[in-house]
Amino acid sequence: MSSRHETGWDGIYHRNLPKSLPWELGKPREVLMRLVDSGRITPCETLDLCCGVGTNPSYLAEKGFNVTALDVSDGAVKHARDRMRDANVAMNLLVGSFLNLPFKTEKFGFIFDFGCFHHVEIEYRTVFIMDVKRVLKRKGTYFMVCFSSENGPAWNHFRKEQIEQLFKDYFDIKWIRPFSSLEGDNVTRHFYEVLMEKLATTTLSEYKPGA
Numbered sequence: 001m002s003s004r005h006e007t008g009w010d011g012i013y014h015r016n017l018p019k020s021l022p023w024e025l026g027k028p029r030e031v032l033m034r035l036v037d038s039g040r041i042t043p044c045e046t047l048d049l050c051c052g053v054g055t056n057p058s059y060l061a062e063k064g065f066n067v068t069a070l071d072v073s074d075g076a077v078k079h080a081r082d083r084m085r086d087a088n089v090a091m092n093l094l095v096g097s098f099l100n101l102p103f104k105t106e107k108f109g110f111i112f113d114f115g116c117f118h119h120v121e122i123e124y125r126t127v128f129i130m131d132v133k134r135v136l137k138r139k140g141t142y143f144m145v146c147f148s149s150e151n152g153p154a155w156n157h158f159r160k161e162q163i164e165q166l167f168k169d170y171f172d173i174k175w176i177r178p179f180s181s182l183e184g185d186n187v188t189r190h191f192y193e194v195l196m197e198k199l200a201t202t203t204l205s206e207y208k209p210g211a
C-alpha cells in the first residue's frame with residue numbers, strides 16, 4: 001500500500017527550509033500545549049504520527065513524554081533529529097508510512113496527529129483508524145487535528161458529522177472542536193481538533209470472521 005503523497009513529501013522537505021513550510025510555525029501547536037497544560041494527558045509512551053520537522057514531538061519530549069515520532073519523509077526526520085539535538089531531548093525517530101504502523105499492539109498511551117489523518121486516502125481511512133486503535137493501550141488517547149470543511153470543499157476537508165461517523169465505532173469521542181489558525185504562509189486555515197479515547201470493545205465493523 002502506498003499514499004499518493006509519499007513520493008512528493010520528501011521533495012518538499014529537501015527543497016525547503018523548515019521555516020518556509022506553511023504548517024511549520026516554529027513553535028508547538030497551541031492545541032497540543034493546551035491539552036498538556038490541562039493535565040488531561042500526562043507523560044506516557046507517545047506516538048507523533050506524521051511528525052514533520054519534529055517541533056511538536058520535541059515539545060512533548062521536553063514535557064517528559066517518552067516519544068516515538070514517525071514520518072514518511074527522510075528529509076523531515078533529518079530536520080526532526082536536528083530539532084531533537086537543539087532541544088537536548090531524546091526521541092525515537094522513524095522514517096515510515098502511516099499505513100501498517102511498525103509497532104506492537106497496545107504500545108502507546110497517547111497518539112498525537114496534527115495533519116496526518118487528513119492525508120490518508122479515502123480507501124485506507126478505516127485501515128488507518130483500526131491500526132491507530134490497535135497500537136493504543138486500553139483507554140489510550142488519540143488527539144487528531146484535521147482540515148475542516150470551512151476551508152471549502154475538498155476530499156480531505158471534514159464536516160463534524162463525517163468525523164463522528166468515521167471514528168465512533170472505534171473511539172469514545174470526547175470532543176470535536178473547530179478552530180482557525182494563521183499558518184506559516186499567512187493564510188488562515190480551519191481545523192477540527194478531536195479528542196478520543198480507545199473503546200475497549202471490538203465493534204461489529206472490526207469483527208473479522210475466522211481472524
Ligand SMILES: C[S@@+](CC[C@H](N)C(=O)[O-])C[C@H]1O[C@@H](n2cnc3c(N)ncnc32)[C@H](O)[C@@H]1O
Pocket residue numbers: 003005006009010023024049050051052053056070071072073076096097098099113114115116119
Ligand atoms: C501537513 S504536514 C504536518 C507535519 C506535522 N505533523 C506538523 O504539524 O508540523 C503532513 C506530514 O505528513 C507526512 N506524511 C504524508 N504521508 C505520509 C505517510 N504515508 N506516512 C507517514 N507520514 C506521511 C508528510 O511527510 C508531512 O510531514
